[in-house]
Amino acid sequence: MKKLSKSLEDYIEAIYIASEGKNFCRVKDIQKVLNVSKPSIVNALSILKEEGLIVQEKYGYVSLTKDGERKAKNVYKKHKIITEFVEKIFEVENVDAQKIACEIEHIVDKNIYERMEKISKNFNERTKIVLYGEKDETDGSKTR
Amino acid sequence: MKKLSKSLEDYIEAIYIASEGKNFCRVKDIQKVLNVSKPSIVNALSILKEEGLIVQEKYGYVSLTKDGERKAKNVYKKHKIITEFVEKIFEVENVDAQKIACEIEHIVDKNIYERMEKISKNFNERTKIVLYGEKDETDGSKTR
DNA sequence: CCAAAATGTTAGTTTTGACTAATAAAGTTT
DNA sequence: AAACTTTATTAGTCAAAACTAACATTTTGG
Numbered sequence: 369m370k371k372l373s374k375s376l377e378d379y380i381e382a383i384y385i386a387s388e389g390k391n392f393c394r395v396k397d398i399q400k401v402l403n404v405s406k407p408s409i410v411n412a413l414s415i416l417k418e419e420g421l422i423v424q425e426k427y428g429y430v431s432l433t434k435d436g437e438r439k440a441k442n443v444y445k446k447h448k449i450i451t452e453f454v455e456k457i458f459e460v461e462n463v464d465a466q467k468i469a470c471e472i473e474h475i476v477d478k479n480i481y482e483r484m485e486k487i488s489k490n491f492n493e494r495t496k497i498v499l500y501g502e503k504d505e506t507d508g509s510k511t512r
Numbered sequence: 513m514k515k516l517s518k519s520l521e522d523y524i525e526a527i528y529i530a531s532e533g534k535n536f537c538r539v540k541d542i543q544k545v546l547n548v549s550k551p552s553i554v555n556a557l558s559i560l561k562e563e564g565l566i567v568q569e570k571y572g573y574v575s576l577t578k579d580g581e582r583k584a585k586n587v588y589k590k591h592k593i594i595t596e597f598v599e600k601i602f603e604v605e606n607v608d609a610q611k612i613a614c615e616i617e618h619i620v621d622k623n624i625y626e627r628m629e630k631i632s633k634n635f636n637e638r639t640k641i642v643l644y645g646e647k648d649e650t651d652g653s654k655t656r
Numbered sequence: 657c658c659a660a661a662a663t664g665t666t667a668g669t670t671t672t673g674a675c676t677a678a679t680a681a682a683g684t685t686t
Numbered sequence: 687a688a689a690c691t692t693t694a695t696t697a698g699t700c701a702a703a704a705c706t707a708a709c710a711t712t713t714t715g716g
Contacts (some may be wrong), residue, residue, distance in 0.1 A: 375673060395694060408674055410695060427681055427694055458627050468619060475615045483602050483644075490645030498642045500627075501634030519703060539664060552704055554665060571664055571711055658716095665710070672702090680695070686688095 370419065374474040377443050378402060379412040380421060383430060384440035392429040446473045446481050453484035456491045457499070514563065518618040521587050522546060523556040524565060527574060528584035536573040590617045590625050597628040600635045601643070 372380065379402065386397035398409050413430060416422045421436030432440055450469035455462055476484075516524065523546065530541035542553050557574060560566045565580030576584055594613035599606055620628075631639075 373672075405675060406694065407696080411673080454624075457631075458624050460623070468624070471619045472616065475612060479604070480598075480602050480612070486645070487601075487643050490643065495642055498639055499631050499634065501630070517702075549705060550664065551666080555703080662713070663711080670705075675700075683692070685690080
């Protein structure tokens, strides 16, 4: 139940993504998702094994344990929520929002990303107008 | 003109804060702002000296050069903008917003924090209502 | 003015997370 | 099944950023 480091969170998230559809993946699949060398991955895997978050036989497939999957889903969910929030609120490309989400996902707590989720859900054209203070016919008030 | 690491950005920002009012500060003042050991600070200072961002004589005062002050102000400005944004948008205490800002300030680019600034400027009660999708009398539309 | 307190520096470690080069195992092809 | 290709691992390095303990300098108070 120990808290993972940022980098290990990235790895477990990558394993989850690389396993999409199946319930296992290979080191090289992880490599495609993250952009790091294989030895770096092997090293991270050894820690995740110790923590009981993945299983892997030597030269074999990597798969998440129950615990590992729970953590991975958690991180991944945050990632998606943050990406959507950043995309909508700041009007940036998905690729850029992804990059920002990758970093922020290790920082914000539950309260914050649940609020991001709510905001994203309610987001529409008018939100944008209100946010950036452009003229809004439905309202008489001014920001002064 | 080299890009500083996150940690060095924190140090230079701390120097700026610790020098408030004066144009110099001491190692122990920096220590009050950041929460790190003196040797860590000394080490960071040695790098900032190499980069020409501060000057300090042995056992003497630390002060920012023109370049250093420019960078420091930049980081500090980002910090303030992000803090305000987080406080308002997510309705969190200033202390918590500060913590988040400390981390995000090293991540987001100019485009993003300028947008944060705009949003903060325009922020009012109605923004909050629109953001979180509560009932808004002035509007007939629904988020579906 | 000199001893104690406050402040700053040096030296040496530690941890984390990355890398390259070399090696080993597994899989594929003919 | 031997040779070749792909994939994974090991071993050894490196850099950033922190720490503690020991030492050096400056400041201050009796």
